Amino acid sequence: MLPTDPMKKLSFKRHISDGDLVIVYEKHDNMKAVKVSEKSVLENRFGVFKHSDWIGKPFGCKVSSHKGGFVYLLAPTPELWTLVLSHRTQILYIADISFVVMYLELIPGCVVLESGTGSGSLTTSLARAIAPTGHVYTFDFHEQRAIAAREDFEKTGLSDLVSVGVRDIQGEGFPKDLVGRADAVFLDLPQPWLAIPSAGEMLKEDGVLCSFSPCIEQVQRSSETLASNSFTDIRTFEVLLRTYEVREAKMDQCQTQTQTEEGTPGARPFKRKQRASEASNWQADNSGSPSVMARPSGEAKGHTGYLTFARLKCIA
Ligand SMILES: C[S@@+](CC[C@H](N)C(=O)[O-])C[C@H]1O[C@@H](n2cnc3c(N)ncnc32)[C@H](O)[C@@H]1O
Structure with a gap:
């Protein structure tokens, strides 16, 4: 039975209560998930923070420790959860996840199968996309991972939207009671071609499948299997994300650096190796007018995997 109770939805509440999960943000590369408990404290290098001071405050607020240090308390959105969850496996990140949610055409009420x-990084975003009336059936053959994922979905308030099954999807396929009920299927498996015939049985007409694979040989084999299993519109993408660092700097300083680096004024204002020392120079140098400068981040992620999409043919 699919859960259809519209009350079983993700929480979009604005204020922190006892028992809530919050993301404690120290800086962009230092965040952690904390369950609020009235009698607990959080201790870090900024001091001791009493959870009781957090209750009733809005998500996004800045809170202080006994010695004046501060952190931000953020809502546990799927985007932040992906950054703080415990890595039991390789995971999908925001760039691939966003693309998957869009190309699987997910809307509230959809039924999605995953393996x-x-x-549970992707699962968390799948659940939000299909909430409040859809459902994600996700399967892993590793029992401990399935148990840990269920615990995480409890913590993040998604357990009414997600069912976790222990099953060898490459060996046995998806359960027969899901035949013809899926709007979308997502595979992140080492040999996805073994699960494709079953995925085809699970999909509604016109349903969409996506398979994530790190290697192009896996993509080739999956694509052949898709073509011979009534799938059409087979397309593969690689999503590469480029983030930018934005800082304030003095124009005259930037121009000098630009010319020494590339000979192209305005193109790339900062030399790579000088980054750290420059950052402090910007603070110290009071001459010239400050400007906001942007450049691609040195931490940008490279290849993660290929996303192969295909649509089950209509039987006209
Ligand atoms: C790379 S992880 C998936 C990560 C996930 N997409 C995320 O974003 O967190 C691949 C998972 O597939 C599971 N797996 C591998 N072979 C399987 C099979 N035959 N049936 C079910 N699960 C399988 C592994 O146990 C592992 O947990």
Whole structure:
């Protein structure tokens, strides 16, 4: 039975209560998930923070420790959860996840099948996309991972939207009671071609499948299997994300650096190796007018995997 109770939805509440999960943000590369408990404290290098001071405050607020240090308390959105969850496996990140949610055409009420569950990074975003009336059935053959994922979905308030099954999807396929009920299927498996015939049986007419694979040889084999299993519109993408660092700097300083680096004024204002020392120079140098400068981040992620999409043919 699919859960159809519209009350079983993701929480979009604005204020922190006892028992809530919050993301404690120290800086962009230092965040952690904390369950609020009235009698507990959080201790870090900024001091001791009493949870009781957090209750009733809005998500996004800045809170202070006994010695004046501060952190931000953020809502546990799927985007932040992906950054703080415990990595039991390789996971999908925001760039691939966003693309998957869009190309699988997910809307509230959809039924999605997924395997493997892994660390539940993608599952969390699938659940939000199909909430409040849809459902994600996710399967992993590794029992401990399935148990840990269920615990995480409890913590993040998604357990009414997600069912986690322990099953060898490459060996046995998806359960027969799901035949013809899926709007979308997502595979993150080492040999996805073994699960494709079953995925085809699970999909509604016109349903969409996506398979994530790190290697192009896996993509080739999956694509052949898709073509011979009534799938059409087979397309593969690689999503590469480029983030930018934005800082304030003095124009005259930037121009000098630009010319020494590339000979192209305005193109790339900062030399790579000088980054750290420059950052402090910007603070110290009071001459010239400050400007906002942007450049691609040195931490940008490279290849993660290929996303192969295909649509089950209509029987006209
Ligand atoms: C890379 S992880 C998936 C990560 C997940 N997409 C995420 O974002 O967190 C791959 C998972 O597939 C599971 N797996 C591998 N072979 C499987 C099979 N035959 N049936 C079910 N699960 C399988 C593994 O146990 C592992 O947890």
